[in-house]
Amino acid sequence: MRAEAATSSSNINAAPVMTFPALLVPTAMSARPLHRIGTRTYIAGYIQNSPDNMADWIEDPQRALPGNAMPKMGISQKDARDIAAFLYTLK
Numbered sequence: 001m002r003a004e005a006a007t008s009s010s011n012i013n014a015a016p017v018m019t020f021p022a023l024l025v026p027t028a029m030s031a032r033p034l035h036r037i038g039t040r041t042y043i044a045g046y047i048q049n050s051p052d053n054m055a056d057w058i059e060d061p062q063r064a065l066p067g068n069a070m071p072k073m074g075i076s077q078k079d080a081r082d083i084a085a086f087l088y089t090l091k
């Protein structure tokens with residue numbers, strides 16, 4: 001799956017903590033678990049949940065919602081879209 005490849009590539013800072021399916025497990029580094037993220041109305045409680053907004057969030061969470069606790073991880077726009085597509089399968 002491309003989403004797995006995207007999150008395990010060595011140029012992404014979050015790779016050690018956030019490879020799938022570890023992404024689904026709540027840890028001290030993450031906020032809420034991502035179970036059923038594909039069904040939620042909002043991303044991070046503020047942003048309308050849509051495929052475009054989800055990809056924008058993953059590419060640069062600080063641009064999407066300045067000051068939130070999720071760091072920018074250097075994920076490309078294409079990888080962010082692939083990861084968002086995967087997250088939308090979590091119903």
Ligand code: HEM
Pocket residue numbers: 007014017018029030031032033034037042043044045057058068069070071083087
């Ligand atoms: C590829 C890696 C990652 C992906 C795909 C990802 C994805 C997401 C998504 C979809 C949300 C929204 C969740 C929701 O609305 O319930 C979220 C929120 C969050 N993530 Fe990540 N995340 C990643 C890595 C990280 C890392 C490395 C950290 C921290 C070191 C982090 C910290 C957070 C925090 C704190 C929030 C909640 C923001 C808020 O509600 O204010 N994430 N993440």
